[in-house]
Amino acid sequence: MAKGRNSAPTINGFINFYKPIDMSSMDAVRRIKRITGQRNKVGHGGTMDPLAQGVLPICLGQATRLMDYVINGSKRYETDIELGATTSTYDSEGEVVPQGAFDHLTRELIQAALDGFIGTIEQRPPMYSAVKVQGQRLYKLARAGLEIEREARRVEIHSIDIIEFNPPKLVLDVKCGRGVYIRSLAHDLGQVLGCGGYVTKLVRHYCGGFDAADSVGFEELEASVSETATGWQQYLYPLDHILRGLQSVTIGADAQRNLQHGQRFNIGSITSDAGFLEQHRAYSSDGTFLALIAFDPPTNSWYPVKVFQSDSVSPYALSPCND
Secondary structure (H helix, E strand, O other): OOEOOOOOEOOOEEEEEEEOOOOOHHHHHHHHHHHHOOOOOEEEOOOOOOOOEEEEEEEEHHHHHHHHHHHOOOEEEEEEEEEOEEOOOOEOOOOOEEOOOOOOOOHHHHHHHHHOOOEEEEEOOOOOOOOEEOOEEHHHHHHOOOOOOOOOEEEEEEEEEEEEEEOOEEEEEEEEOOOOOHHHHHHHHHHHHOOOEEEEEEEEEEEOOEEHHHOEOHHHHHHHHHHOOOHHHHHEEOHHHHHOOOOEEEOOHHHHHHHHOOOOEOOOOHHHHOOOOOEEEEEOOOOEEEEEEEEEHHHOEEEEEEEOOOOOEOOOOOOOOOO
């Protein structure tokens, strides 16, 4: 672990943090920096609205190099939608404007409308969002009273289930991929139903390998630090936690030397089972996580994608394979 000037040693890993409402993602990162003493290489795995609460994975040290694996991972939200009105922000922070009647709606009608949002869809981000258009954040333009045309983006929604329908309140469980705006989903659903709709509550239960049931908040982190300065590390997940969906291989000393020098190497029969550019987790013989590697069929060899410096045995390492 590296040590910068006037700073604590750099710690590598993830914190499965539960962000409270009325706080931005970056404000959460700043507070966690103060609690942990980690000043450099600290980021988050997916922006959340201040109104939203729930899982916000925090990346520390070398874990920031795996941030995209968190952001690109699957997500699960629970959202409360108020039918019969819209707002400029698509949530309760904007001015509420009544739009249409909802008395005729049934669960069956709503589910039929929701079915049209499942799969790969085109979704337009709200004006009050961090999306950049011509170098400017949309929310800054919106606060200046401007509204501009936003290009729809292709996103993936895996499933939408109705948890509760007690008009005008609608509660949904949404499983989706990267880049989905639940506020836009609520707004667009309201338009399809002809009555309008906006988000009043949003909880992220799962994000890129981290579940809210196992998350930790500010109180737990601060209490652990009051006991010992490094007490917060009990909540740290290792680098390879989010890579558990990939196959793993154990490499010998020769291959490890090549890997650490950024060179290609062979690991025997594993090559016959790997697909083109398929990524695997690579471990040393003692179970230390070393790198992400990929197979290159034309050269019948493996090459490093991301190499890490670790000094501890991983709980996710599997039995050694032949070198």
